[in-house]
Amino acid sequence: MKTGDTVITKKQHPCGGSRWEVAGMGADVKIRCLTCGRTLLLLPDELKKRIKQILPKEG
Secondary structure, three states: OOOOOEEEEOOOOOOOOOEEEEEEOOOOEEEEEOOOOOEEEEOHHHHHHHEEEEEOOOO
């Protein structure tokens, strides 16, 4: 998983979207909802539990 990748989560966000873009990596992983634009900071282990599929960045 790298910055720019799209991840699909097991559960939907309250806005109805389940696709997120990885916006930053570090001690925390910053992800942005592609439906409503909300951003979240999660620990890498916590994010790995929530991921259903990783779609690599195109190009």
